[in-house]
Amino acid sequence: MPRADATRNRQSLLDAASAELAAHGLEVSIARIAARAGVAKGTVFNHFPTKEDLVAEIFGDRVAGLVALGEQLREEADPESALLRFMTAGIELQANDRSFCEAATAISRADPRVRAASERLAQVAEALTGRARDAGAIRADVTGHDIVLLFNAAVQAAAPLGDTVPGLWRRYLHLIFDGLRPECAREIPVAAPTTGDFTAAARNAARPVPAQGSEQG
Amino acid sequence: MPRADATRNRQSLLDAASAELAAHGLEVSIARIAARAGVAKGTVFNHFPTKEDLVAEIFGDRVAGLVALGEQLREEADPESALLRFMTAGIELQANDRSFCEAATAISRADPRVRAASERLAQVAEALTGRARDAGAIRADVTGHDIVLLFNAAVQAAAPLGDTVPGLWRRYLHLIFDGLRPECAREIPVAAPTTGDFTAAARNAARPVPAQGSEQG
């Protein structure tokens, strides 16, 4: 059983880290997070062995929250609006958190908690997508993996403008969603990514500097 | 008139920086670039006052190249394929260059050369988009700014998988492009960004740490 101040500090740290990561992205310093939590830098490392570990904890929670929403939406009556709401939530999560996309690609792919959460996210996305597909709401050649990847698309389309136009990502979500409809589907030249691709990408992301020696040409 | 070795070194530096930025993104060190160019670190600062300046030079060139292609495509017979080729080129540029998106949002928005190039890019995008719109190839509510922003979208959708699926961005380009067609247009809840929004965003990007003091609340 941990001491009372220890649990309190741990929670403060998680809150502070969450806010700082959202505001400034992955590159926030541990010192900043500690300052915001009102503790010394050393305390951070008492609770989390490395910065990566702290980030993984927070990132895992975020993804888990999205998964929970997805599970709820599977019971929704209208598959199309369920999928749209799922995408909205996923994009909103990233739009309000500068660290999210970076974390998704860079760090924490190696962390088992994050890996597990990501897998569950893929599953629920696949379920929601399948339901929408069966209902004829979206085209046949779009998969759950596509949907998750398109979160990034809408967020990053709006990203260059920052907070200048607050809900701009909604514009691109709808634009992209219109492209998912069966009635305007044209042939796509590249197949959807598979689970194997994702695990391969995670393996590559795990090694810190990719292909360092093979580029001097 | 500069000395012969100076011009040679300058070119080596631009080449090296271009390659290193593409391979590793904005965070490559000056030391790495210098090493690749075969010069000492100090030489870099003889030619470019700051790292930001070096990046702006390269980034400006890239954008200018895209503008040049856009100008050519304005003469193209088919407005739809012209727009698609423009988007393909813009996305490919980013897909092959890790620094591109970062540079677009972060640094160099303050640099006058980059600002000028971006403005010309917006203009040619608007022209190509207008032509496609008039030809009925794309929906009426999509602007040139949308098109440029959607470059990011396709690139970033494919980004999490890295090089695992080489041409994956083509998949999302086509998916997004299908959403631009008039026949599947639904109402979009947010208006297109205006030029004013862009300049405001550039102003915000100019200050290095945004709103440092207003968040401790």
Added chain:
DNA sequence: ACTCAACTTGACCGTGTGGTCATCTTCTCT
């Protein structure tokens, strides 16, 4: 109140960064 383990602290370390500058080298002009 006393004790002691659990916890916090902040000085400290190694490393890497962008940038500077006195010194030396090398190109170019006569």
Added chain:
DNA sequence: AGAGAAGATGACCACACGGTCAAGTTGAGT
């Protein structure tokens, strides 16, 4: 060939980072 300026060089600086740890503080059980 000689001179002088233009340019290359790498040791150096200040700083920021993630992470460590001996010493000090504090919560909890008695």
